[in-house]
Amino acid sequence: MKADLLAAAISLIFLTVTIRAIRKRQLTELMAILWLSVSIGTVILSALLPLGTFNSLSRFFGIAYPPAMILVFGMAFVILFTFRLSVSLSRLSARQKILVQELALMRAQAESERTE
Template sequence: MLYDVDINRIQYISIIGSILILIMIIELIRKKKLMEEYTIIWLLFGMIFLVFSIWRDGLEVVSRLVGIGYPPATIFLILIMGIFAILIHYSLIISKITERNKILVQEIGLLKQEIEQLKEKKE
């Protein structure tokens, strides 16, 4: 059962939310709390969300293409897809960092062993 919903209000809330998120991301970059290389995906999905919040006809086209009868619900689909993309992106980053840490630990172990061998030769 659909209630009498003010679509304009949903659109305004979506636009304001998108703009606030984009401002927050830009502010985090400016304060050097978020590295630029990791913010591209955030900015991309923030812009996509903003575009579909403003461009209602585009949202309706996408809704029809995916079979969603209530276009504002498509915004949630876009959000969910964005969240999954961000999670995958950060999973890749974590995997890369884990591999780097493993290599660093191995190198440190080799260096410690080399230092111990040098100490033994000295004695």
């Protein structure tokens, strides 16, 4: 029972943190929607804990030890998400490189026009 309460508390805190971040506009729209659904998802999951739905769900997936189900899905999410972050980080640094180069070229151009 205590564990159920702990899970509920953690997921509610996570939901609050997400909502605050969204209101402060710290996340882009896509990321905001993603994290909002994740935090609502965890709230629902923790509410389901005391009802035993969890055990039947893990039985459905053929996972004998119910908490392992969380680990499996959690890890899958984390791996996919960090991969996605890597992709966008690479894209950002490629774009940043172009901007830095363009800036240097334009600065040189402006300078040569000034001295002419």
